[in-house]
Amino acid sequence: MxxxxxxxxxxxxxxxxxxxxxxxxxxxxxxxxxxxxxxxxxxxxxxxxxxxxxxxxxxxxxxxxxxxxxxxxxxxxxxxxxxxxxxxxxxxxxxxxxxxxxxxxxxxxxxxxxxxxxxxxxxxxxxxxxxxxxxxxxxxxxxxxxxxxxxxxxxxxxxxxxxxxxxxxxxxxxxxxxxxxxxxxxxxxxxxxxxxxxxxxxxxxxxxxxxxxxxxxxxxxxxxGAYALLDGGMARLGECAPEAVAIAVTTTVTGTDGQVPRTDADALLAGADQTWMPGVVMTGIDGAPVTAGAVSVGDEVRVLPGHVCPVVARQPLLHVLDSGGPVARWQALVRPDRA
Structure with missing residues (x-):
């Protein structure tokens, strides 16, 4: 997916x-x-x-x-x-x-x-x-x-x-x-x-x-800039609780070798970390790290991006949920003054 x-x-x-x-x-x-x-x-x-x-x-x-x-x-x-x-x-x-x-x-x-x-x-x-x-x-x-x-x-x-x-x-x-x-x-x-x-x-x-x-x-x-959505980095820092983070990435596990599972969101999340938290750590919506031993290939997981800014810039279509159900799609914008 x-x-x-x-x-x-x-x-x-x-x-x-x-x-x-x-x-x-x-x-x-x-x-x-x-x-x-x-x-x-x-x-x-x-x-x-x-x-x-x-x-x-x-x-x-x-x-x-x-x-x-x-x-x-x-x-x-x-x-x-x-x-x-x-x-x-x-x-x-x-x-x-x-x-x-x-x-x-x-x-x-x-x-x-x-x-x-x-x-x-x-x-x-x-x-x-x-x-x-x-x-x-x-x-x-x-x-x-x-x-x-x-x-x-x-x-x-x-x-x-x-x-x-x-x-x-x-x-x-x-x-x-x-x-x-x-x-x-x-x-x-x-x-x-x-x-x-x-x-x-x-x-x-x-x-x-x-x-x-x-x-x-x-x-x-x-x-x-981050206060509306927050992110996994803010949660790990203690600025907010994990359940306060409004943005998440839904992805599928494609491999379980190594400590962190591979997913189809690896390219999206690559480098999406904070300066105080180098190296992307896959964080579940409960705030706990998602480890390879806890998931299987094909599992769907929802993770908190470490840093909100690059994730939205790379994938600007935001699927809005209310009580878990879809209610809207918001298009984020990347508009430089000179392309």
Missing amino acids: TPTVTVDLARLDANISRYGSLAREAGVALRAHVKGHRSPDIAARQVAAGAVGVAVHSAAEAMAYLEVGVTDVTVAWPWRDPWRWSRFAQLARHCAVTVHVDHPDTVTGLGAAALAHGVEVDVRIEVDTGLHRVGADPDAAGELATAVARTRGLRLAGVTGYVGLTDGAAARDRVDLGRRQARLLVAVAERIRAGGAPCPVVSVGGTPSILGALDVAGVTEVCT
Whole structure:
């Protein structure tokens, strides 16, 4: 059989409600990053439940979310490609748009594109919180903020940063890590304000560290991608119970040699693990590992993917279940600005 990706509706709505309540109780806005589910249908439920908007990676992707009523979009990656800037400015004609930036050239180019299209684009300074992938050095963020504030067509909206878990130690320390990184971003925002520029938003990204971020005064928004569906990695980390995971893969056992059984979903699940949990471990819906000795060739099993993001990107048709029965099919989207 072809592996099937399912979404349990009751679990989905319970997750949306739980994380929304955590943010509301802390007096912090919640933004739904769509990288986990890539589904306008799920985003619509998140916004209806109180999320302030969505975070996307492309302007083309954003248009699909506008069609389901989303009016607030953040482009949550500091792209430096000049050809993108015009697309972001065009998007601002249709909704409230915020773009992450981490380089002076982006500030200049995005400002020129905004003026050319007769719009004003909100900008957040992406701060490197220690992953060294993207982001301005915290000590250089003030200078970049000044450049934004002086650039016509742009409006400085705040600062942002992603709290990433790089290994098991970071995963175990995730709440304190979230606090430390949130305090870093709050401090950067305070320095920007002291320099005379407005900096209303302090947005902290990351689901596993969310409790730490919500505990820090001065944080105004958390941006999280996995919270709606969750995944097996989150369950093994202790962020949620296995029965809270809303996504599962139904697959057939094709071999039982070795410790982990082979299935027809092996290609789908390959590499779908977390940085703190290297090597895909097949986890049953009860949270226990699925071992070769416990199943036979031809058995149908339902497993929790270790990492939701690559699974949905590879197999974007989501079969929606309610009380175990099929009720809908949702098409997840992968829409780059340039194919």
